[in-house]
Amino acid sequence: MIVSIIGGTDGLGKWFARFLKSRDFDVVVTGRDVDKGRNVEKELGVTFTRDNIEAAKKGDIVIVAVPINVTESVIREVAPHVREGSLFMDITSIKEIPAKTMEEYAREGVCVIPTHPMFGPSTPSLKRQVVILTPSKEHMSNPWFKKLMDFLEREGARVVIMSPREHDKVMGVIQGLTHYAYISLGTTLKELNVDIKESRKYASPIYELMINIIGRIIGQNPYLYADIQMYNPQIGHIHETFIKECIKIKDVVARKDRESFVNIMKEAAKHFGSEAVRGLRYSNKAVGAIIEEMEKLEESIGKEVALKHIYTGNIHYGILKDIVDDTIVLSKNGKEVRINIANVSLMGEEELEEWKKKNLNRYFYDISVLFRESVDEKIILKLLKGMFDVEILDVYQKEKVEKGFKSITFRIYSYNREELPKLKKHFLEVIRNIGGKERYKE
Amino acid sequence: MIVSIIGGTDGLGKWFARFLKSRDFDVVVTGRDVDKGRNVEKELGVTFTRDNIEAAKKGDIVIVAVPINVTESVIREVAPHVREGSLFMDITSIKEIPAKTMEEYAREGVCVIPTHPMFGPSTPSLKRQVVILTPSKEHMSNPWFKKLMDFLEREGARVVIMSPREHDKVMGVIQGLTHYAYISLGTTLKELNVDIKESRKYASPIYELMINIIGRIIGQNPYLYADIQMYNPQIGHIHETFIKECIKIKDVVARKDRESFVNIMKEAAKHFGSEAVRGLRYSNKAVGAIIEEMEKLEESIGKEVALKHIYTGNIHYGILKDIVDDTIVLSKNGKEVRINIANVSLMGEEELEEWKKKNLNRYFYDISVLFRESVDEKIILKLLKGMFDVEILDVYQKEKVEKGFKSITFRIYSYNREELPKLKKHFLEVIRNIGGKERYKE
Known part of the structure; x- marks a missing residue:
């Protein structure tokens, strides 16, 4: 089955190209940029064409996935070429305009299902994602509708059906009003010439949260936000x-009408x-999360930390020297590095341990010790793991080993090479206390 | 030194009464409600009077701590009675009106320092709290000003000095605009008849966060919020x-002006x-915190949890059976209890352990075992603590103990009495593997 995605070289269109390809559909994508198209062709193993009409003719399923502001004109362009018996969809964040245009321009016998997938291209799969469908009653009795529903449900999506008008009303609030209010606040x-950074000095937690949301929203793609407002x-x-x-x-x-x-x-x-x-x-909870991270950072002063950069993913590992306003002072191999708190997140202890195992040199020392042969080395290891970074390399019981004993070879690890001799001494002291003895003694 | 707090039987006024009393001031509080006043008198060990003027006359320091809407009239009432050489303050969230009124009605020789403590009565101390002072230049050269600054700095407060007008401008944004925007959104x-709960089904995280902040703000004391707007x-x-x-x-x-x-x-x-x-x-981070708690709750299905009610502080302890929408199904001593997620927070593992120690019956079993006398029981205990809830009761080495050995008596704990025999068996198995043996063997 061929799926043609009009505008499939970018964003959510590209996401669906990749996703449907992985579900064994033959996928055709279109886009204006030929170079980008060729790259997507290679990257995803799909077919690229610059020709929307050609793609529309080919598809058993045709999905319009272009930006909101050109959705109407692209639908007008391709709709008359979608074959009878095909499924015709769009995936725009608004639904009245595309639904009306698709109904108007699609041929008799084409199943029209306007769709709004409520997720972005960073989502791994359809699992638990909300997908809103706004088909007319007529199209809901087309066999394509059931096929689509079955597919979405198999993929674990949460499907909601409503009218295009109802959709735009709901989204006008959820996206439209939200963006509108915060942009206006921004x-x-x-206009009031408020120094944002300065104002945080006297901020209540809720003001700070508001500032954060405003900052987030006004930092997004303004064209997308314009279109979400303008085409609803x-x-x-x-x-x-x-x-x-x-x-x-x-x-x-203004009139001090307290009761009203x-x-x-x-x-x-x-x-x-x-x-x-x-x-x-x-x-x-939202406020607490931010305070909690600050507290954790403050408690970590003087200790080793790993800070993950939220954009690059780079890890800064070192000793946390100080926190000055929004800046973390980190000592990294003896060099002082300054990092903006806003750009990093503190890795948890477990995550740090794993990162260290993967990224730092772990030095080790192997020690063979003797225990009575009745001893269960699994129990010994479990006890020792509470105090040491240790594993068992080998258990050996035959020749050269004192009768009635077995030899257990432990490997103890440290990230600090200089500490190994001290660690070895401590390890052997513990071993001696629990009935073991060193195998080779000078 | 006598501090008179006008309106000191409630809220932040009462907070300052308690705080200043703890700092060895003689505190006089006033209030309209005599019963409440008598209770505060007993609770805090301060003096109560219903007579504002009497209190004003007595005080070396007089602090007006009444609600915003009566601040002006109360200042007019008491100001002429504040003694020459005294310090006269208010602690209202707005500053232009009280500052002006205090300046106008206070006698010559009284030091006027209008103040806005930027915290609520749940704060434990002045440490790291922002306190805004808005004195005129004249009063800043009064010795009281230095005394007050020294006191606040000693207590660890972060003092900010600005003009009353500047204060009201800044707070007009931080409190005024924030409340205003969210109440208008609410x-x-x-007006749009949005079903809030239903709308969350299709919500983006930011819409959900906005809904949460609106819900928080419109649920506050509307009179206080009216006054914060109206008296600025x-x-x-x-x-x-x-x-x-x-x-x-x-x-x-409306005019689809995308570029603008x-x-x-x-x-x-x-x-x-x-x-x-x-x-x-x-x-x-704010969004993540909420998702994280939901994930933790979901991971806890089938496990023991303690849920702390955020209002009553009550702990619900039991096995988490299921989560249905916003409801947690908990099995509590075999009975099924349903709790709204919004009202509880999940206790962390460490917190849960501490709570169990304090609140649940811990059963125990004492076991005496023999170790060679060279063994360090501190090391043994440290190892065992990784696997058992255990402590050492006694170490005994003289009569009745086999020569070359010492007897160590451990107490092992469990919250489940039936598990004790199994636990004992497991404990002894571990002991035997680390060179110990049971002292009394049948």
């Missing part, structure tokens, strides 16, 4: 409602119901 | 700026500078 802080027919009403509420509360505050303010808050709380309590709890 | 969701002279300008920005972006979206939208976002991001990256990082 520009307000700019429901957004105008949502914006207007929000502005109306802002003006209402501003007026209540209290009522507004109470009514909103009533609408939220138990979700308000949930919010308190989860926002505490 | 009422908008109500800077708030009108802040509200208007925010509304202007919202309208600007709404218009840009992109510019607005880019300008805001430029204003944020490195704070935008910081925001991405910290919001990831």
